[in-house]
Amino acid sequence: MNADDVFKALADPTRRRLLDLLYEKNGQTLGQLCENLEMARQSATQHLGILEAANLVSTVRRGREKLHFINPVPLHEVYERWVRKFERQRLSLLHDLKKELEGE
């Protein structure tokens, strides 16, 4: 997993929207996805390209259509590396700040 690609992919509301749309109905075509976005098809293509590059979306060609599927694996890896780590120390980390605010 490339953390940079994954986070950059997630750092745009349109791309997060696309993931939610695919969660509602996996395997949608570019055209179907565009119906739910307020932008030109070409712009959506770029966003999907970025999601693909981050491996968050996998595609399959079927004739003239291109089907898009969520790949949840990178999200899981982000969780393992960037969420769980801080989650384990969550209360302790918050405590550090509280202690400082109380004047040691």
Next chain:
Amino acid sequence: MNADDVFKALADPTRRRLLDLLYEKNGQTLGQLCENLEMARQSATQHLGILEAANLVSTVRRGREKLHFINPVPLHEVYERWVRKFERQRLSLLHDLKKELEGE
């Protein structure tokens, strides 16, 4: 939580580095953090500002120093909204793609 601010804050390697540095030792000053970054102090200030705006870092002034603390809460919320959701359907989502690749 503002998902956009949080993800955009996380979408930069320097800022993720800063979180890791604070994880190693919470409550560091700007100067201390800069010693571990290869960029001008002013650049680091901007990155810390973005982390603060995303509420991932909280600061306390102590005299002429500014102490930086991790705030793990937004990460937890990102997890709840953007990771757990897809995690629950993880195998099912992967199955969708596999099924299509096998030709329905």
Next chain:
DNA sequence: ACAATATGCAGGTAAATGCCTGCATGTCAA
């Protein structure tokens, strides 16, 4: 007070980003 230290603020620039239009290619169905 004053020199050293820690941080803040104001711009300036090159590169990346997100959007668009226009045109090209590939596929299906009658």
Next chain:
DNA sequence: TTGACATGCAGGCATTTACCTGCATATTGT
């Protein structure tokens, strides 16, 4: 085969981003 449909590719443009330099302000310790 041919017109309609689905997607791909190239380029342009305004904004944002990430870095910098230079200078200002605030605090500390002697």
